[in-house]
Amino acid sequence: MTNTDNWLTPEWPAPDNVFAVTTLRTGGFSEGAYQSLNPALHVGDDPESVMRNRARISTMLDLPAEPVWLEQVHGNTVINAAHVDGLCAADASFTDEAGIVCAVLTADCLPVLLCSKDGLSVAAVHAGWRGLLDGVITNTVKVLQGKDLLVWLGPAIGPAAFEVGAEVREAFLAKSTYFEAAFTESHDGKWLADIYTLACIDLASVGINQVYGGGFCTVTDADRFYSFRRDKQTGRMASLIWRA
Template identity: 45%
Template structure:
């Protein structure tokens, strides 16, 4: 099955998860369950894959696709547009799924403890550094009432970055714990989920769950831009069912 439900203790009224690359109709290098039009895949294949996803979710919810540009813009899912740049969406409506596409970047899921509001954000290192998680969290009345989950992304043993990226986070508390020096000059391994988790906790989120799935390490299951360059995208969804 192309869709995996998140293994976290979600409220009864909330569902969340992500697609894999298994099944689907896209040809290499987008094989097989690519859901993104912008990567160069045949639009007809993306149409079929998105229709298959909708069928797997039993034709509900409506999926709010975004035009992701590593921005910090958050939109209401009901007003999501594939023309205006945005990298997170939020909703209190049932039957509409907040959605971001990824292929190494970190999808961050948000939900309230009672399940009346949900959101998801696309957090690459640029969006993370510029405040996409803060902007998303500010859409909720009380950060202490929010729970977060971190989906599959490039893992801390695969995400090599330069000293410029490390310097970007230099003012973040304890950020030095998220970078490991390599044998290469001015190169470091960055722990993107740890950076996100530390920021969320500082912002008042007490509970943060992780998938700890590295997209680079599982080529059969997950798309990875860092690994493959030209590749497809997974969809990360969260929605209310009640």
């Protein structure tokens, strides 16, 4: 599987039986603000178009099953994707079983994909700053029970575009002073936050240092990425991971 105009493939040393991808906004059926490959049903897009987009994603990626979609709530709950019945409120899922597709939807928040080096476990995480602060990434690492993990950070808002209030910085510093490295003073009491650095610091706190990806900006790359901060009314990218 290689990069195309419709998806990104992580550049990371994952085992050959692990497959991962982030869809782009191109190649689908949605129109207007949602143009065009929007797989999110919760953003106001035409449901028929969304379902056609989901079918196209399944076909073009040759998915082994329908992705396990989540009701993402900016929390820290991690679920076993093999045990999902219906739409579950969670922001991360994992599986040790072959043929189950973990999925998260993003449009500025950080998609985090994880796999074990033995190829037996995979996970997908939706990490906005609230979920990251509350431990959604580290909770996922802990659920994977000390396995030797690789991590890929997908397309998210870049550090030059992610302006936050002082209270956000203070909340992270209250958790750990190491997070200070992720903030740069902006203006009028605001700060620029580097969500990739926040994630790397968080991962390092639980011993995970093999981290790949990053360097994207959903806000400035309008041709490839949806961005809620840029457009308000918009679609979502899907980040998917599964194992054979």
